[in-house]
Amino acid sequence: MSGWHLTPAQAHDYAARRSDEITAMSVEAHLMHCAPCRTLMPADEQWLADGWASLRDVVDRPRRGPVETLLSLAGLRAETAKLLAATPRLYQAWLGSTVVVLAAALVAAHVMPRGSLMFVFLAPVVPLVGVALAYGRGVDPAHTLASVTPMAGQRLLFLRTCSVLVPALLLCTGAALLLPYTTSAWDAVFWLLPSLALVAGSLLLGRWIHLSAASGIVGALWLAVLGLVSLSGQTVPVGVFAPAAQLWWGVLLSALLGLLLLRARTA
Amino acid sequence: MKLFRRAHRRAPSYGPDSADPALLTAIAAGEAEALEILHRRHAPWLRARLNYRCSDPDQVDAALQETFLAVWKNAGSFTPRPGDTDAGAWLWTIAIRQLISQLRRRANRWISDIEAEPYETIGDASAEETVLLNIEHGPLGTALHSLSPELRAAIQATVLDGLTVREAARILQIPEGTVKTRVMRAKARLREALTS
Incomplete structure (x- = not known):
C-alpha cells in the first residue's frame, strides 16, 4: 500500500x-x-x-502414540494408559525372542514328525517368561525408582502382567492358527487355560519369592511334567489339553485367581 | 525396533528472520523454536488488538494462549496465497475466534463449546469491503465518524475483524438479525457519505 x-x-x-x-x-x-x-x-x-x-x-508434552490413544478411548485413566503403552518397550528383547521361538516351533511342527509337540511345550511358557521379566529387582532397570512410587507393588505388577499377557497371548494364538493340524478355533486356544494357570501360579508364588525365580520354578515344573509324560511312552501328552483336563485347568485357574485376589485384598 | 520408530521429519531451515510461511512449515514438522519465533513476532500486536475487543486482560491472555496452541496443532492447514509472506490475517482470524469462544465459555459454562468453524483467511472481500479495509487512506475516516457507535461496531466486527454474522452477534451481544440490519444500514450510510 x-x-x-x-x-x-x-x-x-x-x-x-x-x-x-x-x-x-x-x-x-x-x-x-x-x-x-x-x-x-x-x-x-x-x-x-x-x-x-x-x-x-x-x-513440549510428548504426543500420545496410537496405542495410548486407543487405551484412553477405551476408558482407562491417562496415566494407566501411558504405563500400559510404555511397558512393552521394556521387553523389546523378550518380544523379539518370543517371535523367534514361536517361529522355530512352527518350523519344527511343519518339518519334523511330532514336531508340534514343541509348540505344545512352549506355548504356555512364553507368556510366563514375559511375566517373569515384568517386575522386580534386577529385571527392571528403574525398579528402585518405581518401587517408591504410589503405583508400585501389586498394582504395578498386575498392570504390567496384563500388558505382557496381551501381546504374548496374541502371538501364541497367531502361531497356533498356523500349526499344520489346526482345523477349528478350539485347536488355536487349547493352551490358553494352562498358560493362564501357570501365570497365576507364578504370581501367587511371587508373593514369597522373587517373581523371576517363581516363574522359573513354575515353568521348569511344567516342562518337567510334560517331559516325563512324553518320555514314559504316553503317546499323547496332548491329553493334558483334552476337554476333561481343560475343566481341571479352569478350576485350577479360578482357584489361583481367587487366592491372588484374597492375598491382594489383605495385603 | 529403531526401524519402526517414526523417522523425524526433516524440518526446513528457519531463523528469527524467516517469513511466516517458512515458520509455519517448521511448526507443522514439530519445531517448538519456530513457534517461539512466531509467538514473539505476533503476540504483541494480537494482544493489543484483542484488548480493544475485551477489557479483561486475563481472558485476552487465555485466548492468545489458545490461539498459539491452535497454531501448533493446525500449522499444516495454513495455505498462503501466492506471493503472500505474511500470516497476520490468518492468525487474527484464529485469535478473534478463540476470544469469542473464551467469552462464551466464561458466560455460559454449561453450554458445550461452539462448533468449530474452519479458519479461513479473511481477504476475499467484496469490492465495498476492500474499500473499507483501506480505511487509513482517503475520506473513509471522516465518513466513519458520521456513523453512530452501534453501526460502527457492527461494521468493525463483520468487515475489519472478518467475523461471520453469527460470531459478530456473539461478541457484540446482540441478535443476529440486528447485526445484519446494522451492517446494511451502515454500508448504505457510508456509500451515501462517500458518493455525495
Whole structure:
C-alpha cells in the first residue's frame, strides 16, 4: 500500500488503548498487511516470556502414540494408559525372542514328525517368561525408582502382567492358527487355560519369592511334567489339553485367581 | 525396533528472520523454536488488538494462549496465497475466534463449546469491503465518524475483524438479525457519505 505508515507515537497510543475508535480501526486495518508496523507495537518482555513459558509447557508434552490413544478411548485413566503403552518397550528383547521361538516351533511342527509337540511345550511358557521379566529387582532397570512410587507393588505388577499377557497371548494364538493340524478355533486356544494357570501360579508364588525365580520354578515344573509324560511312552501328552483336563485347568485357574485376589485384598 | 520408530521429519531451515510461511512449515514438522519465533513476532500486536475487543486482560491472555496452541496443532492447514509472506490475517482470524469462544465459555459454562468453524483467511472481500479495509487512506475516516457507535461496531466486527454474522452477534451481544440490519444500514450510510 502507499506511503501511510504508523508513527511510533500512534503505535504507542494504540497499544495503550488511547486511540479513538476511528484511528484504532485505521491502525487495525493497516497492521493486518504491514509487518514492519507490527514491530512498532511495544513488546512487554516479561509478558512474552511468561506466555511462552506456559505455551512451552503444553507444546513440549510428548504426543500420545496410537496405542495410548486407543487405551484412553477405551476408558482407562491417562496415566494407566501411558504405563500400559510404555511397558512393552521394556521387553523389546523378550518380544523379539518370543517371535523367534514361536517361529522355530512352527518350523519344527511343519518339518519334523511330532514336531508340534514343541509348540505344545512352549506355548504356555512364553507368556510366563514375559511375566517373569515384568517386575522386580534386577529385571527392571528403574525398579528402585518405581518401587517408591504410589503405583508400585501389586498394582504395578498386575498392570504390567496384563500388558505382557496381551501381546504374548496374541502371538501364541497367531502361531497356533498356523500349526499344520489346526482345523477349528478350539485347536488355536487349547493352551490358553494352562498358560493362564501357570501365570497365576507364578504370581501367587511371587508373593514369597522373587517373581523371576517363581516363574522359573513354575515353568521348569511344567516342562518337567510334560517331559516325563512324553518320555514314559504316553503317546499323547496332548491329553493334558483334552476337554476333561481343560475343566481341571479352569478350576485350577479360578482357584489361583481367587487366592491372588484374597492375598491382594489383605495385603 | 529403531526401524519402526517414526523417522523425524526433516524440518526446513528457519531463523528469527524467516517469513511466516517458512515458520509455519517448521511448526507443522514439530519445531517448538519456530513457534517461539512466531509467538514473539505476533503476540504483541494480537494482544493489543484483542484488548480493544475485551477489557479483561486475563481472558485476552487465555485466548492468545489458545490461539498459539491452535497454531501448533493446525500449522499444516495454513495455505498462503501466492506471493503472500505474511500470516497476520490468518492468525487474527484464529485469535478473534478463540476470544469469542473464551467469552462464551466464561458466560455460559454449561453450554458445550461452539462448533468449530474452519479458519479461513479473511481477504476475499467484496469490492465495498476492500474499500473499507483501506480505511487509513482517503475520506473513509471522516465518513466513519458520521456513523453512530452501534453501526460502527457492527461494521468493525463483520468487515475489519472478518467475523461471520453469527460470531459478530456473539461478541457484540446482540441478535443476529440486528447485526445484519446494522451492517446494511451502515454500508448504505457510508456509500451515501462517500458518493455525495
